[in-house]
Amino acid sequence: MRKELGIPYTPRGLEMDIFVPDAGNGAAILFIHGGGWRVGKRQDWHTVMEAYCAQGYVCATASYRLSGEAV
Secondary structure, three states, rough: EEEEEEEEOOOOEEEEEEOOOOOOOEEEEOOOOOOOOOOOOOOHHHHHHHHHHHHHOEEEEEOOOOOOOOO
């Protein structure tokens, strides 16, 4: 499994993490953390992503601006 962490995906510097399996099954999953737009972080999903990546899924999770940063 290859882990690519902190990949910028917006001009404002938001980042995403991607886990790529050694032998993929052709499918991908995007994980978005919960928290009601107030709390949470993309890293909360890393354990779950590792489990799905072990089954052949490419997994990604992305940060987004929380309500304290963006009205």
